[in-house]
Amino acid sequence: xxxxxxxxSPHIVGESPARELLALTxxxxxxxxxxxxxxxxxxxxxxxxxxxxxxxxxxxxFAGAGLVPTVGSLWLVGLxxxxxxxxxxxxxxxxxxxxxxxxxRMLGYGxxxxxxELLGGIEYGFKYGLLFAVVIGLVGYAAGVAVSRLSTRTxxxx
Numbered sequence: 001x002x003x004x005x006x007x008x009s010p011h012i013v014g015e016s017p018a019r020e021l022l023a024l025t026x027x028x029x030x031x032x033x034x035x036x037x038x039x040x041x042x043x044x045x046x047x048x049x050x051x052x053x054x055x056x057x058x059x060x061x062f063a064g065a066g067l068v069p070t071v072g073s074l075w076l077v078g079l080x081x082x083x084x085x086x087x088x089x090x091x092x093x094x095x096x097x098x099x100x101x102x103x104x105r106m107l108g109y110g111x112x113x114x115x116x117e118l119l120g121g122i123e124y125g126f127k128y129g130l131l132f133a134v135v136i137g138l139v140g141y142a143a144g145v146a147v148s149r150l151s152t153r154t155x156x157x158x
Contacts (some may be wrong), residue, residue, distance in 0.1 A: 007046070008082045009035050010064055010066070011064070011066065011067055011125075011145065012067055012068055012079075013066045013068060013069070013080045014060075014064055014065040014066020014067075014068070014069050014070075014076045015063075015064045015065070018060070018063040018064050018065035018066070019063070019069045021070055022056070022059075022060050022063070022065040022070065022073055023069070023073060025056065026056065026073040026074075026076060026077065027076075029052070029056075030076065030077065030080050030104065033080065033083060033084075036083065037084065037088060038088060042131035049081070050136070053074055053077055053078075053132075053136050053140075054136055054139070054140045055138020055140075056070075056073065056077075056140070057070055057073065057074060057136055057137050057139070057141050057143075058141075058143050058144040058147070059141060059144060060073070060140070060141055060144060061140060061141035061142065061144020061145040061146075061147075061148065062144040062145070062147055063143060063144075064145075064148070066120075067105070067137065067138070067141050068139070068144075070137045070141050071133045071134055071135075071137035071138075072133070074131035074132065074133035074136055075093055075130050075132075076128065076136045077129075077133070078080070078125060078128065078129025078132040078133050079122075079125035079126070081125070081129065082121045082122070082124040082125035082128065082129055083118070083121045083122045083125045085100065085101050085102065085121070086101055086102065086114070086117040086118040086120070086121040087118055087121075088109055089100060089101025089102070089114055089117065089118075090117065090118045092113065093114070095114040095117055097126075101114075101117070102117060102121075
């Protein structure tokens with residue numbers, strides 16, 4: 001009975017077309033970012049990525065994609081930030097020569113091997129990527145829902 005009420009809530013699970021579009025958009029963005037990173041572009045953690053993630057959450061709230069799919073999609077973005085650069089560094093063997101292949105962290109220390117760097121990035125991705133997804137997802141999704149409701153009220157009053 002509880003599961004049925006959760007399914008009926010459009011803001012928890014979302015509507016099917018919006019959920020699918022959200023997933024395709026995030027996977028496409030991560031593929032583009034992965035290709036850009038592999039080609040040597042600076043696509044790591046930055047204010048632009050945080051703004052893009054907030055935009056994804058707002059658009060998901062506006063479209064009614066659901067809070068759970070929104071947080072899940074943003075968590076994938078967060079996990080990518082922390083785990084993909086060390087993975088590329090580990091696979092290419094160039095991890096030690098540059099901080100480009102290190103995962104983002106507050107302290108300036110590094111790991112002693114490419115494998116340890118990758119495992120540290122995955123660990124940070126699970127911890128801080130999920131925290132990032134929940135915070136940005138809740139704020140952005142709520143803003144998107146508010147904008148959607150305001151736009152329907154404005155159009156209904158005309």
